[in-house]
Amino acid sequence: MSREPRANALLRGHEGAVGSLYHAAISGRLHHGWLLAGPPGIGKATLAFRFARWLLEGAETPDLYVPETSPVFRRVAAGTHPDLFTVERRINAKTEKLQSEIVIATIQEASAFMRLTPAEGGWRVVIIDGAEDMNTNAANALLKLLEEPPPRAILLLATSAPGRLLPTIRSRCRMLPMAPLGEGEMHALMQDYAPELDFNAREKLIELAEGSIGTALSLAAEGGIALAELVDEALEAPVAPARAQAIADTVARTVDGADKFETFFSLLRGRLAARTRAAARAGQGGHNLAGAVSLWQEFGKLEREVIGLNLDKRAAVVVALTQLHRS
Numbered sequence: 001m002s003r004e005p006r007a008n009a010l011l012r013g014h015e016g017a018v019g020s021l022y023h024a025a026i027s028g029r030l031h032h033g034w035l036l037a038g039p040p041g042i043g044k045a046t047l048a049f050r051f052a053r054w055l056l057e058g059a060e061t062p063d064l065y066v067p068e069t070s071p072v073f074r075r076v077a078a079g080t081h082p083d084l085f086t087v088e089r090r091i092n093a094k095t096e097k098l099q100s101e102i103v104i105a106t107i108q109e110a111s112a113f114m115r116l117t118p119a120e121g122g123w124r125v126v127i128i129d130g131a132e133d134m135n136t137n138a139a140n141a142l143l144k145l146l147e148e149p150p151p152r153a154i155l156l157l158a159t160s161a162p163g164r165l166l167p168t169i170r171s172r173c174r175m176l177p178m179a180p181l182g183e184g185e186m187h188a189l190m191q192d193y194a195p196e197l198d199f200n201a202r203e204k205l206i207e208l209a210e211g212s213i214g215t216a217l218s219l220a221a222e223g224g225i226a227l228a229e230l231v232d233e234a235l236e237a238p239v240a241p242a243r244a245q246a247i248a249d250t251v252a253r254t255v256d257g258a259d260k261f262e263t264f265f266s267l268l269r270g271r272l273a274a275r276t277r278a279a280a281r282a283g284q285g286g287h288n289l290a291g292a293v294s295l296w297q298e299f300g301k302l303e304r305e306v307i308g309l310n311l312d313k314r315a316a317v318v319v320a321l322t323q324l325h326r327s
Helices: 015-026 044-057 071-078 104-114 136-147 167-171 183-193 199-209 213-221 224-236 241-252 261-281 286-309 313-323
Strands: 033-037 084-087 124-129 153-159 174-177
Touching: 015 044, 015 174, 033 044, 044 071, 044 124, 044 153, 084 104, 104 124, 104 136, 136 153, 136 167, 183 199, 183 213, 199 213, 199 224, 213 224, 213 261, 224 241, 224 261, 241 261, 241 313, 261 286, 261 313, 286 313
Parallel strands: 033 153, 033 174, 084 124, 124 153
Antiparallel strands: none
């Protein structure tokens, strides 16, 4: 399976984004803030760490490649490079749970880090992975940093939801849009990361992932193909109450400390959205289309409430299956 972005030397696709960063750097006019924006799991953070390594190495390769044997690569992978700081949601020391947002204290640490002189005479780099997770205070603190950027320091913001960022943050960064990966790139990456899977399994996962290698690998690890079959069954025709309970038991069953609830709802909403788009393209609008959009929104709200409030996951699955074919 894939490595963490900070330790991943492999990047396929995104030649345009790579070229933009390379040409900006060699021109001597590298902007202080970059917004790497695109769907989840397509390589945004992988590209951010790749560019960070390249800057810190002082490399000149157009593809931003730094070999894994490089001391810079090894220190970035280990999280020990003195000129790189990573911002992301952290574990709360009191609750020992992952924070639901990036808080101001983390951004203040990043700001103080950026204002220091580079330890090795080159650049200071801050990567914000999941920038859309910043709360209001954190976002305002980041905006102040963007308004008064220190020299020889660069911010790389990776986000799957740029619309959730402050407009003023977006306006002070260079936007670097990143598209879903193509089918050929997905096949190559699946061969790299999951060679043990047979061709049919890889094909199905690529179809489900819609250009996101991260999603494909998560589905492979979480029984995504079997869950997708349950979703398709539910979408085809109304599910009897006993069958709905059986599906709910499968979805909410805990295996190795984790259940499949979020994966199931992600697939359900994704398949529902795909069918809605297909119906809209075919001119089948009206009441049915509006109802599908409403269901997609309701299922998203239901998922967030169940996770956020620790509600009964089995009951939530049954509710969703019951609502699918309501008139």
